[in-house]
Amino acid sequence: MKVRAAVLEEFGAPLAVQELDLAEPAPGEVLVRLEATGVCHTDTYTASGADPSGYAPTVLGHEGAGVVERVGEGVRSLAVGDHVVTLFSPQCRECIHCMSPRTNLCLAIRAEQNRGHLPDGTTRLSRDGEPVRHFMGCSAFAEYTVMPEIALAKVSPEAPLDRACIFACGLSTGLGAAMYTANVEPGSTCVVFGAGLVGLGAVAGCRVQGAERIVCVDLSEDRLELARGQGATEVMVGGPDTVERILEMTDGFGADFTFEATGLVAVMRQAVEAARMGWGLCTVAGVAGQGETLDIVPRLLITGWRVCGSSFGGVKGRDQVPKLVERYMAGDIDVDPLISHHLSLDDVNHGFELLEAQDGIRSILHPTG
Ligand code: CU
Ligand code: ZN
Numbered sequence: 001m002k003v004r005a006a007v008l009e010e011f012g013a014p015l016a017v018q019e020l021d022l023a024e025p026a027p028g029e030v031l032v033r034l035e036a037t038g039v040c041h042t043d044t045y046t047a048s049g050a051d052p053s054g055y056a057p058t059v060l061g062h063e064g065a066g067v068v069e070r071v072g073e074g075v076r077s078l079a080v081g082d083h084v085v086t087l088f089s090p091q092c093r094e095c096i097h098c099m100s101p102r103t104n105l106c107l108a109i110r111a112e113q114n115r116g117h118l119p120d121g122t123t124r125l126s127r128d129g130e131p132v133r134h135f136m137g138c139s140a141f142a143e144y145t146v147m148p149e150i151a152l153a154k155v156s157p158e159a160p161l162d163r164a165c166i167f168a169c170g171l172s173t174g175l176g177a178a179m180y181t182a183n184v185e186p187g188s189t190c191v192v193f194g195a196g197l198v199g200l201g202a203v204a205g206c207r208v209q210g211a212e213r214i215v216c217v218d219l220s221e222d223r224l225e226l227a228r229g230q231g232a233t234e235v236m237v238g239g240p241d242t243v244e245r246i247l248e249m250t251d252g253f254g255a256d257f258t259f260e261a262t263g264l265v266a267v268m269r270q271a272v273e274a275a276r277m278g279w280g281l282c283t284v285a286g287v288a289g290q291g292e293t294l295d296i297v298p299r300l301l302i303t304g305w306r307v308c309g310s311s312f313g314g315v316k317g318r319d320q321v322p323k324l325v326e327r328y329m330a331g332d333i334d335v336d337p338l339i340s341h342h343l344s345l346d347d348v349n350h351g352f353e354l355l356e357a358q359d360g361i362r363s364i365l366h367p368t369g
Contacts, residue, residue, distance in 0.1 A: 004367070005059045005125070005142035006348040007132065011049025014349045015060065015141070020132055023124040025072035025146045032084060032147060034367045036162035037140040038063030039351035040169050041196075042287075046135065047352065052290050055116050058133040059125060061365070062088045064140025065155075065165035075149045077318075083157045085168045085325070087317035088113075088136035090151035104180075104316045108150060113137040119148055140168075141348055143367045153321035156329060162342065162364050163328065163335045166197065167321050169312070170362070171338065174201020174261060175324055176313015177285040178209055182257050186210030191246055193238070193271045194261035195223035197338060197361050198285050200230050201313075202259040204333050207231030211257075215249065217242055220358065229337055238267070246274040258282045265292045272296055278304040285310045338362055344369070 003022045006015040025031045040063050046054040064086040068078050078084065092098050092108035109119040116133025117123060124146040125132040125139060139145045155164050174197065178184050190206040192199050195218035206214045207230065216227035217238045224235035236245060247254055254276035260268045263286030272282045272294075284307065288294070296307065315321060327333050340360020343351050351363040 001144065003142050003144045004345060005139070006061065006345060008047050008056045008058050008060050010056060011047065011054065015047065017346050017348065020059070021126045022144055022146060023126070025070060025124070026118070026120060027073040028075060028149050029072040029118065029146050030068055030075060030078055030149055030152055031070040032066045032145050032152065033069050034064045034066040034140050034142060034145060036065050036165040037061045037365045037367060038166045038169065039348070039355055039363045039365065041355065042136070042169070044352050044355055053114065055133055058116055058135045059139035059142050060135045061141030062086060062136040062138040063165050063168040063170070064138055064145070065161040065168065069144065078149055078152060078154060082154050083159070083161065083164070084152040085155050085164055085321050086138045086140050086147060087151045087153055087321070088138055088169065089312040089317055090137065090148060091316050091318040092150045093318070098316070104312060104314050106150070109137065109148060118146070141345065141365060141367065143345070150318070153318050155322050155325045159325050159329055162366065163339065164325055165364060166335065166338060166362055167325055170197030171201045171335070172315045172321060172324055173285055173310070173313040174198040175205040175333070176315035176320070177259055177283050177310040178202045178205025180320070181308060181310035181314035182259070182281055182283045184209035184211050184257050187212045188256035189213040189250060190257045190259070191215045191217065191255040191271070191274050192227070192232070192259045192261065193217045193267050194286060195220070195227045196261060199259070199261035200226055200338060200361065202261055202285065203227050203230040203232050206257070208327070208332055215246065215255070226337055226361065230334065243270050243273045250276070253277065254280055256280060260284045260286050262286045263288055265294050268294050269296070272300065272305065272307055275305055279306070280304070281306045281308065283308055283310050285313065339364055342366060
C-alpha cells in the first residue's frame with residue numbers, strides 16, 4: 001500500500017513528507033494506523049546527524065499510538081481494532097532478560113532493530129524498490145507502519161490516542177524510573193534534575209509512590225511550574241551550587257532518591273552528589289552523548305551512595321505500559337499539561353522547531369488527520 005511518511009533523507013536537512021510503499025505484515029508482524037505520534041529529542045538527535053549510529057533514509061518517529069488494521073500470520077496477542085502504543089523497547093516474554101524481573105532490555109530483536117530492519121532483516125518500507133529503514137523499530141511519523149507484535153502494547157480503547165502516545169517513550173521513561181527502577185518508598189525525599197517530559201514523569205512517579213518531598217530542579221521557571229502541577233513540593237532554578245542548596249534543605253544529608261533527566265554529565269554528577277550517605281540512590285534516565293563519561297568520587301560509593309541507570313524507565317512495555325495508561329485513566333497521572341501543540345504530519349519540521357525552542361513539553365503529530 002501507499003503511505004505518506006516523513007523521511008529523513010539526509011542528516012541535518014528537514015524531513016521530507018512523501019509517499020512510500022509499505023508491504024503487508026510478515027508473520028509475527030502487525031499493520032498499525034497511526035493516529036498520534038509525539039515528537040521526541042531522539043528524533044531530532046538522529047535527524048541532526050549527531051548520533052553516530054543513525055542511518056538514512058529512514059522514517060523517524062517512535063512515540064506512536066494507533067489502531068491495528070491487519071495482523072500477520074501467527075499473531076495471537078493482538079487483533080484488528082485493538083488500540084496500541086509503539087514500543088521501541090520490545091518485550092518478547094521469552095528471552096533471558098524478559099524472563100528476569102531485573103531488566104526490561106529484551107534481547108529478541110536488538111541487532112536488526114539497531115540496523116533499521118524488522119526482525120527478519122528486511123524492511124517493509126520502500127521507495128521505487130529501494131528499502132527505507134525503520135527508525136527504532138517504529139517509524140511512527142507515517143500514516144501506517146508495520147511493527148513486530150512484540151513491540152506493541154495493547155492499551156485501553158477508552159484512552160485518547162493523542163494522550164496515550166506519550167507513554168511510548170518520554171512519560172513512561174520518567175514514571176518508570178521512579179516506580180520501577182528506583183521503586184521510590186513512601187515518605188521519602190526525592191530530587192529530580194530536569195523538567196522535560198522524562199523529568200516531569202519522574203516527578204509524577206515519585207508522587208504516585210508516596211514520596212513526602214519532591215524537589216525539581218530546572219533552568220526554566222515555566223517548566224518548574226509544570227513540575228509543581230505534577231507533584232513537586234519544592235522547585236529550584238539549577239546552578240553550580242545546586243548540590244549545596246539541596247544539602248541545606250535536607251539537614252546536610254541529601255535525598256533518599258535522585259533522578260537525572262537532562263542527559264548532561266555535569267548534571268548527572270550533581271544528581272549523584274545530591275543523594276544521601278548510606279542509601280541514597282541516583283537513577284540516571286537522561287542519555288549522555290557518545291563518548292562522554294561521568295565523574296564519581298569513589299569514596300561516595302564506599303559510604304553507601306548508589307548509582308543506577310534506567311532505559312525506558314525499566315518498563316516492560318507490553319505488561320506495564322497498559323497499566324500506566326490505566327493509572328492515567330484513573331486520574332493518577334495528569335497528562336494534559338504535558339501536551340502543548342497538535343500538528344499535521346506535514347508540519348513535522350515545525351514540531352522539531354518547537355522542540356528546539358523548548359516551546360511546551362510535547363508536540364503531537366496526527367498522521368491520519
Ligand atoms: Cu523518545
Ligand atoms: Zn525478550
